[in-house]
Amino acid sequence: MEKKPKSTQWALYQKEIADDNYFYGRSCIRQNFFPASEKTFLKILREELGKTVLEDPNHTTCTGIGYHSDVVPFDTTQTVVARQFSLMTGMGLKNMALSCITSFGLYTEILDTWHHFPEQLAKVREMLYKATKREFELPENIAHASDVIYKFRNEIAQKAKYKLINKETGEPLRVVEHIGCHYSKMFPTSGVGGAEFPQVLSGMVEAFGGEIVDYPERRHCCGFGFRNYLVQANRAYSISNTKKKFESMEPFKPDFIITNCPGCPMFLDRWQYAIAEMDGKTYDTQGKGIPVLTYEELAGMVLGYNPWDLGMQMHQIGVETLLDKIGVEYNPDDKYKDIHGNQLPVPECPSSLMGKLKTV
Amino acid sequence: MIDVIIIGGGIAGMEAACTLHDFGFEIIILEKDKHLGGHLQNWDTLFPTKRNASEVLDHYVKEVQKRSITVYLNTDVTSVTKQDNGSFEINTSREVVFKCKTVLMTTGYDLFNAERKEEYGYKIYDNVITSADLEKLLQTNKGELRSPSGNPIKSVAFVHCVGSRDEKSGNHYCSNVCCVTGVKQAIKMRQLLPEAQVFNFYMDLRMYGAGFEEMYREAQEVWRVQFIRGRLSEVAETIDKRLQVKAEDTLSARPLRMHVDLLVLLVGMEASKATGDFAQSCNLACAQNRFVETADFHIASNKTNVEGLFTAGCAIAPLSVFDTVNHAKAAALTVKEHLRLNN
Numbered sequence: 001m002e003k004k005p006k007s008t009q010w011a012l013y014q015k016e017i018a019d020d021n022y023f024y025g026r027s028c029i030r031q032n033f034f035p036a037s038e039k040t041f042l043k044i045l046r047e048e049l050g051k052t053v054l055e056d057p058n059h060t061t062c063t064g065i066g067y068h069s070d071v072v073p074f075d076t077t078q079t080v081v082a083r084q085f086s087l088m089t090g091m092g093l094k095n096m097a098l099s100c101i102t103s104f105g106l107y108t109e110i111l112d113t114w115h116h117f118p119e120q121l122a123k124v125r126e127m128l129y130k131a132t133k134r135e136f137e138l139p140e141n142i143a144h145a146s147d148v149i150y151k152f153r154n155e156i157a158q159k160a161k162y163k164l165i166n167k168e169t170g171e172p173l174r175v176v177e178h179i180g181c182h183y184s185k186m187f188p189t190s191g192v193g194g195a196e197f198p199q200v201l202s203g204m205v206e207a208f209g210g211e212i213v214d215y216p217e218r219r220h221c222c223g224f225g226f227r228n229y230l231v232q233a234n235r236a237y238s239i240s241n242t243k244k245k246f247e248s249m250e251p252f253k254p255d256f257i258i259t260n261c262p263g264c265p266m267f268l269d270r271w272q273y274a275i276a277e278m279d280g281k282t283y284d285t286q287g288k289g290i291p292v293l294t295y296e297e298l299a300g301m302v303l304g305y306n307p308w309d310l311g312m313q314m315h316q317i318g319v320e321t322l323l324d325k326i327g328v329e330y331n332p333d334d335k336y337k338d339i340h341g342n343q344l345p346v347p348e349c350p351s352s353l354m355g356k357l358k359t360v
Numbered sequence: 361m362i363d364v365i366i367i368g369g370g371i372a373g374m375e376a377a378c379t380l381h382d383f384g385f386e387i388i389i390l391e392k393d394k395h396l397g398g399h400l401q402n403w404d405t406l407f408p409t410k411r412n413a414s415e416v417l418d419h420y421v422k423e424v425q426k427r428s429i430t431v432y433l434n435t436d437v438t439s440v441t442k443q444d445n446g447s448f449e450i451n452t453s454r455e456v457v458f459k460c461k462t463v464l465m466t467t468g469y470d471l472f473n474a475e476r477k478e479e480y481g482y483k484i485y486d487n488v489i490t491s492a493d494l495e496k497l498l499q500t501n502k503g504e505l506r507s508p509s510g511n512p513i514k515s516v517a518f519v520h521c522v523g524s525r526d527e528k529s530g531n532h533y534c535s536n537v538c539c540v541t542g543v544k545q546a547i548k549m550r551q552l553l554p555e556a557q558v559f560n561f562y563m564d565l566r567m568y569g570a571g572f573e574e575m576y577r578e579a580q581e582v583w584r585v586q587f588i589r590g591r592l593s594e595v596a597e598t599i600d601k602r603l604q605v606k607a608e609d610t611l612s613a614r615p616l617r618m619h620v621d622l623l624v625l626l627v628g629m630e631a632s633k634a635t636g637d638f639a640q641s642c643n644l645a646c647a648q649n650r651f652v653e654t655a656d657f658h659i660a661s662n663k664t665n666v667e668g669l670f671t672a673g674c675a676i677a678p679l680s681v682f683d684t685v686n687h688a689k690a691a692a693l694t695v696k697e698h699l700r701l702n703n
Contacts, residue, residue, distance in 0.1 A: 012478075196478045196594070216596040216604040251599040 013184075013194030017151040018095035018141040022053045023088035027100035028061045030262045030294075036311030037296040038099050041145050044299055048159060049152055053097065056087040064102035064182075068226045075127070078120070081110050082128045086136035094140040097148050101261035104144040105182025108190045111138065142190075144183060146260035146295045150192055150200045153207035161304030164210030166255070167327040172211035173255040176290075177201035178245075178268060180261025181221055201258050204295060208302045210255075217248035223271055224263035242271040246283040246290075253284075256291040256322045258298050268292045273316040276353045289317035289353045301328060308334050317353065361459055362386050364695055365450055367437050368466035368634075370398025371681060372673025372688040374420040376464055379692035381427045385699065388460070389424070389431045390452060392634060396421050396431065398468050404498040406681055407537075407544040408571030413495075416681065437634065439641035446668055446702065448642075461702070462668045462695055465644075465652065466688065469629040469674040472523025472531070480519065480625055485597045487511075490522075490627045491541055498548065505552050507622045509601040513556050515620040516549050517605055518542045519592050520562040524628030524678075533649045535628030536678040539565045540572045542626045543579045550583040558585045559620070561592055561607055569680060590616065595623060629678040642666055652676050662691040668702075670695050 022045070026038055045051040063080050066072035084107075088096060098104045114121035128134050149156070164173040179198045184191025193199030196219070202212040221228075223242030228234045245268070259265040269292040276282050276289065284290050292315065293301070300310045307328065312319045313335045323330055336344045364380055366373045369391030377387045395401060397420075403413035424431065436453040440463055443449060450458040474482035474490050481488045486509040489497070497505070507513050520542050524535040539562070546558045560579075565587070567573040579585040590607045598604055602619045609616045631650035639646055645665040647653040652675045655663035662670050672691035673684040 194478070197484075214597065216598050218596060219594060 013189060013191065013199075015143075015147070015190060015192055016141060017143045017147045017192075018097075019151065020051050020095075021093055022051065022095050022097040022143075022148065023091060023093040023139075024053045024055050024145075025059060025062070025084060025096060025098040025100070025103055026055070027103065027262045028065065029266075030099055033262060033266045033314075034294050034297065034311055035314060036300075036309060037294040040296040040300040040305065040310055041099070041149070043305075044152075044156065044296070044303070045148065048303065049155060054091050054093060056091065059084060059087055062100070062103040062106055064100065064106045065226065065230075067106060068102065069230055070227075075124075077106065078110050078113070078124045079127045079131065081107055082124045082136055083132060083134060085139060086128065086132075086134040088139060089135070089137045094137070096139045096142045097145050098142070099145050099262075101144060101180030101182045102263075104142065104190075105180075105186055107139075107142055108187050111142070112187065114138070144191075144200075144260065146183075146200050146204075147192060149295050149299050150203050153204045156299050156303065157207045157209075160208060160302040162302050162326050162328055164205065164208045164302070164326065166325050168325070172209055173322075173325065174213050174253060175205045175210045176213050176215065176218075176249050176252075176254040176257040177205060178218075178222060178257055178259045178261075178264050180259070180264055183260065201260055201295060204298065205258060208298070213249065213252045213254050215249040215252050217245045220245050220248070222259070222261070222264035223267045224261075229263075229267070238267070239271050239274060242267055243275055246272065246275070249290075250283045254290055255325060256293055256319075258293050258295060260295050265292045265294050269316045273350055273353060277350065282353060284321075286321060287353070288321055291315065291317050291319045291322045293319070293322075301326075304328075306330065306334075308337070316350075361447060361461055362388050363460065363699060364388075364462050364464055365390060365448070365458055365460040366464045366466055367440075367450070368398070368468055368673075368675070369393070369396040369431060369433075370466060370468045370673065370684075371400055371416065371420055372468070372675075372684050372691075373398075373464070373466035374424050375685050375688035376466060376672055376692045376695075377429050378420070378423045378427060379689055380464075380695060381429055383692070383696050385696070387429050388458065389429060390435045390437055390450070390458070391431060391433050392436045394433050396424065396433075399471070399492075400681070402492060402496050402499070404495045405544065405548070407540045408569070408575045410544065410547075437638050439638050440644075440669070441641055442666060442668070448668065462670065462698060464691055464695055465635065465664075465669065465671040465675050466673045466691075467632045467635045467675045469678065470632050472529065472535075472627040472630050474522055474625045474627050476529050477522055477526075477625070479594045480522065480592065480623070481595045481597070481603075482625060485595065485603060485623075486601055487597075487603055487621060488595060488623045488625065490625045491518075491538070491545060492627060494545055494624050505549075507601075511601060511621055513549075513553055513621045515557040515559070515618075516546075516553075516622045516624065517559045517561060517592075517603075517618070517620045518546055518624045518626055520560065520565075520626050521591070522625040522627050523630070525563065531628060531630065531649070533678070534566060536566075536568075537680050538626040538628055540567060540569065540575065540680075542624075543567075543572075543576050543585070545624065545626075546585040547575070547579050547583050550579075550585060556621075558583070559618070560585060560587045561590055562587060563589070563591060569682065588616070629674060632675065635675055642669060644669065649677075660694075661687070662694040668698065670698070 188195040363385035
């Protein structure tokens, strides 16, 4: 039987991604979890690629977390999203680039709803106008910010200072890509590569010289799952989901994980610490955990940005093993300094994840 | 002028050709492949008797040869046009234009391309194959049956309704024969690999034909094939090339995850692309499911909307060998009646 590369599947799901003039919608939570990722996205787009990306300080939450946790009604969510569209319209823009996967999924869902139920769109226009006197146009193009980085992956690769190559062995780094559930599982045609074999992150990794690891639980949730974590009593379920993923990827010995969702890097990163503390178990070969990067951090890293300017010191799993494998230059003494060079308090070392405990 | 040109040299075409020849008509068969037999050439055994498919195939080929019926192999039909006098002209990949009084379309079916169900990983993961691949494997296999990656097979799963009764693939209809094929192949795997576990994931099992239900019972009672009501949600490959499958057992209402060495996708039937290619040239009506629409499903199932253009077998719908042969015999009678009235 002739075996075909996965790219033949990806080719079935290609989407149009605008090439300039974006209205950027930030995430509610990413600036807390991975504080420099959004800044890095804007820097790459504006300074490296010369694109126009505008923001509006009046941009708010999309209500996605509340919506998916069943505490915000859909009519309210639609009206809030309509307000974001009105901000975009007010700036004369027609292309949205969204930082958050859940926002991206929600915007896609709402536009699909309005496509099939135009009366709902009319109702939302009326509600928004009554509440705010605002009007809006529908965006011509909606992309997740990772779509935009994917679109310009080859340009970034050309400017890159580093490749995803192990400097000792010369072999490509083995990378686990984890796609946020709301990226294309609900609307496969809205994501690059569809729902089963999304290309958005793997395309970046391959462009930057790495190799993708396809492991059995690749499609499984990171463990966030909204109510799985937000309801405290469910948190064992959250961590057990994450554990399932790590057990599945462990035999493939990945060098790092890349994600495109606000929650996924948080949970894949922090729960590794929690599992190590609970069981003394790590899933890498050195007992230090598997570094988890956002796609902006990955792009910034290959472009040669200072890892501490990328916010990588905020990770629970230290990124130094990865930086050393690639040969990224960094000053370990600067890890916990503020932007003025003042020393900040150094976090306490975890009892695990330092290579001290033997792996189980 | 030739009395009947039969487009398609599968079992329907051969059966009809022999019967019409015996009625005294002059027949030509146009076959796109380099051999007669259609899909049957690639089948190992037939349900419910489990006889070798080659016995049936050889029978028909010999019958055609015995009658010296003219057969054009490697011949693709590009258009069928009806003339003012009611006759037909057929253009093909050959330079010659064929002329005839009537046309019998026995263009059969195409197998569903399982790559379209991407979640099953066909042609991505080594050990995911289709029911048609398994038939070929069984035809050619000598010695111990191993998975395509070369591993011993300790567990096998069959997935029913791949490309049938499935909105995603655009095929709402049932392909008729996959259920019983799955049962037949599951038994075969247990016969060949007595130590292996065999699972069949199904929506519901449609054992409509003579001997089918008995074979289903035999699979459970004698061969211990395990039937699980539920569809697979995804397939992934482990580091040792096994397959991790996820499904819901809808009878126990529980999600299920298991590892198997071989996954067999029971692919359905789709209307033959060849039919679609020339249907427009003769204004032939096709149903919503893209198969040929018969003039009257119950009392004129061999007639089409074009007078003098007849059809038989899987050109109208997924049919078993049993039903195909009977439908072809009926077509021969219908064509004979038409020629009698119009000569």
